[in-house]
Amino acid sequence: MHDKKILLKETEIPKQWYNIVPDLPHPLPPFIEKETGKPGVGIVPKIFPKAIIGQEISQERWIDIPDEVREIYKIWRPSPLYRAYRLEKALKTPAKIYYKYEGTSPAGSHKTNSSVPQAYYNMKEGITRVTTETGAGQWGSALSFAAGVFGLEATVYMVRASFDQKPYRKTMMNAFGAECVASPSNRTAAGRKILAEDPDTKGSLGIAIGEAVEDSLESEKTGKKANYTIGSVFNHVCMHQTVAGIETQKQFAMVEDYPDAIYGCIGGGSSFSGLFWPFYHDKTSKKAPKETQFFAVEPTACPKVTRGYYTYDHGDTAKLTPLVPMHTLGHDFMPAPIHAGGLRYHGIAPTISVLAQEKQISTIAVNQVDAFDSAKIFIRSEGIIPAPEAAHAIKAVCDDARKCIETNTQKTILFALTGHGFFDMTAYDEYFSGKLQPYEYPVEKVAESMDKLRKLYPWLNDVTKQYITSCKQ
Numbered sequence: 001m002h003d004k005k006i007l008l009k010e011t012e013i014p015k016q017w018y019n020i021v022p023d024l025p026h027p028l029p030p031f032i033e034k035e036t037g038k039p040g041v042g043i044v045p046k047i048f049p050k051a052i053i054g055q056e057i058s059q060e061r062w063i064d065i066p067d068e069v070r071e072i073y074k075i076w077r078p079s080p081l082y083r084a085y086r087l088e089k090a091l092k093t094p095a096k097i098y099y100k101y102e103g104t105s106p107a108g109s110h111k112t113n114s115s116v117p118q119a120y121y122n123m124k125e126g127i128t129r130v131t132t133e134t135g136a137g138q139w140g141s142a143l144s145f146a147a148g149v150f151g152l153e154a155t156v157y158m159v160r161a162s163f164d165q166k167p168y169r170k171t172m173m174n175a176f177g178a179e180c181v182a183s184p185s186n187r188t189a190a191g192r193k194i195l196a197e198d199p200d201t202k203g204s205l206g207i208a209i210g211e212a213v214e215d216s217l218e219s220e221k222t223g224k225k226a227n228y229t230i231g232s233v234f235n236h237v238c239m240h241q242t243v244a245g246i247e248t249q250k251q252f253a254m255v256e257d258y259p260d261a262i263y264g265c266i267g268g269g270s271s272f273s274g275l276f277w278p279f280y281h282d283k284t285s286k287k288a289p290k291e292t293q294f295f296a297v298e299p300t301a302c303p304k305v306t307r308g309y310y311t312y313d314h315g316d317t318a319k320l321t322p323l324v325p326m327h328t329l330g331h332d333f334m335p336a337p338i339h340a341g342g343l344r345y346h347g348i349a350p351t352i353s354v355l356a357q358e359k360q361i362s363t364i365a366v367n368q369v370d371a372f373d374s375a376k377i378f379i380r381s382e383g384i385i386p387a388p389e390a391a392h393a394i395k396a397v398c399d400d401a402r403k404c405i406e407t408n409t410q411k412t413i414l415f416a417l418t419g420h421g422f423f424d425m426t427a428y429d430e431y432f433s434g435k436l437q438p439y440e441y442p443v444e445k446v447a448e449s450m451d452k453l454r455k456l457y458p459w460l461n462d463v464t465k466q467y468i469t470s471c472k473q
């Protein structure tokens with residue numbers, strides 16, 4: 001009998017994170033300050049601890065994981081790598097499918113891989129409160145857990161659409177000792193402005209980020225400085241997630257296999273990066289036994305890489321962050337209320353943008369109904385209810401595995417099962433009752449947002465040309 005789960009010992013929890021930056025095909029374009037149109041980091045030093053800023057700009061390939069962080073990682077790491085024998089059988093595919101399951105963490109997803117080090121570095125630098133945004137509620141729960149572990153208070157701004165759809169995420173955050181506020185809220189000037197314009201707004205990640213950043217900036221005046229923490233997009237977050245990919249490499253070695261293709265859903269891009277970066281390093285260091293391909297999967301309702309522009313944009317709707325070099329749908333993007341809350345972000349990790357531009361990774365957009373169709377097959381074969389975000393990757397994996405039937409290839413496919421969907425029953429309910437609708441974000445809306453952005457910053461095209469080569473303009 002073959003093993004279903006490929007398991008590592010706690011002593012094999014990685015001792016270092018992998019940073020892709022020195023291995024990128026070209027250097028990352030700089031952040032740009034909105035006031036000057038020149039490179040600069042704006043408010044960044046005011047809202048993050050020094051250790052995190054150091055990691056964000058680090059050119060080091062390997063960064064030590066503090067023992068205190070590895071000690072907390074032991075609660076759920078190493079996470080299991082599963083061979084999806086039953087899914088393979090259900091699909092009648094000759095392909096070998098594996099998934100790295102991050103749903104065993106205290107919050108139910110990969111997000112704790114970064115929330116723990118972020119809370120740790122804040123605690124080390126004397127910070128007593130942290131703020132953040134959350135879309136699906138996964139990152140908010142993860143930060144709440146990590147803040148509690150290191151004795152910090154936490155304030156989480158949760159996108160109104162998810163706050164209403166998933167009330168028990170708020171309870172979970174409260175259970176870990178944090179406060180969860182529906183966004184937009186009356187707590188911040190950014191929130192009040194949006195509520196005045198549209199009291200029934202469902203919010204967006206961009207708005208919630210603006211509130212969490214403003215809370216951090218304003219806290220300076222109270223004498224009790226709160227720092228902001230971020231759940232995705234930034235280099236340090238993607239880097240923290242590489243514990244998953246590094247473990248997976250060891251797990252593949254145990255079964256003497258190696259992936260031909262790696263899939264992951266992308267919100268801001270951190271979980272996908274965490275899984276594929278170490279395999280990308282195998283490639284660049286010429287250690288990879290195969291020409292592995294990497295596939296990022298996004299929703300058609302939020303197609304930032306497949307339909308967005310690779311230019312500079314703010315990370316938040318309130319325009320507090322510096323301009324980030326990334327694919328974007330525009331910081332004023334208002335998402336359709338699709339259920340994969342964690343995939344509804346207008347931008348993407350700058351590292352993903354560079355790799356997509358250089359064709360080192362491919363991007364696929366799938367609609368939510370197709371994603372849930374595939375989740376259903378997965379649930380009924382593998383027995384795990386996936387988070388709707390991860391279901392997008394499952395859809396792309398099923399398509400690939402079906403192609404292997406036609407070509408009769410025994411390809412090895414790996415994907416990131418980023419979390420469980422136990423708090424997503426409203427979404428599953430809508431799907432099973434046939435109410436869930438596919439949705440495509442219109443390209444005209446993207447063009448509209450880009451026009452507004454160019455009007456706001458007349459130097460945008462020049463700066464994009466200067467720092468982002470062969471951009472889609």
Ligand SMILES: Cc1ncc(COP(=O)(O)O)c(C=O)c1O
Pocket residue numbers: 109110135136137138139231232233265266267268269270271272341342343387389390418419420
């Ligand atoms: C379960 C799950 N998967 C994936 C994502 C996407 O985020 P990222 O692309 O940063 O991994 C989220 C975000 O909230 C999530 O909750």
